[in-house]
Amino acid sequence: MVIGDWRGPLWINYYPERLCVILYNHGVNKSDESLVILVPQKTYFQRVKEDHQRELVEDYVEEIARLHAEGGEARASDLAIRFEVSPAAVSKVIAKLRRDGFVEARPYRGIFLTSQGSELAIQVSHRHQTILQTLIALGVPEEVAHSDAEGIEHHCSEATIAAMQQFLARQTD
Structure with a gap:
């Protein structure tokens, strides 16, 4: 796969056996050729997997x-109604929450x-x-922002949240 780049084409080589992607920047001449980045895909997949596991607990x-x-x-019956799941499914999650x-x-x-x-809920x-x-400060309609925030909240790092808080602080200045 080739993606245009200001220095020349960017070549992406996928190595399934290494579970990674290597990006090469092929410059105008051979001396400009360089390895741009090595991205182990499993790093991103692992974080998403961990986020999904934490999502249920947090919800x-x-x-x-x-x-x-x-x-x-x-x-438990209230939770079953709110999450639209069976009481048995709620019982399984509650057992995990008790264990943890x-x-x-x-x-x-x-x-x-x-x-x-309580600390986690806060x-x-x-x-x-x-x-x-x-999201609202960026102009996302409030109804959409509520829905999007519910999905995004489990996948943001602390660094991203801190950056958002700084952004919001600048908006109120």
């Missing part, structure tokens, strides 16, 4: 906090966040608000 913790704020309690120390679940008493779960909520406000 549930965030929703449990929201249910407590709205009605004073969170029950994010919630306490008591029979006939509901689901409660531990201090670790972090997720702040990250969500930062992304939402950034």
Whole structure:
């Protein structure tokens, strides 16, 4: 595959056995030829995989906090309705959240966040608000921004969130 570049064509070689892509910049003459970058694809795939695993935990913790704020309690049946999944699916996630120390679940008493779960819920909520406000500041319609922020929030690094916060701070100056 060749992509035009201001110095000349950029050649992309894919090596499946190495799980990487090597970009070469072929200049006007041979002395300009150089290796541009070596990108191990598995690095990006691994981060996306980790983000997806964390996404479910964050969504549930965030929703449990929201249910407590709205009605004073969170029950498995409430979560099943909110996420449009079966009660059995909720039970599996709650068992994982208990094992990881994010919630306490008591029979006939509901689901409660531990201090670790509460901290995570606050972090997720702040990250969500930062992304939402950034999208709105960029001119994204509010309804679309809410939907997009819900998906983006689990895939932004702390560096990206910090940059968004700086951007928002400059907007209010």
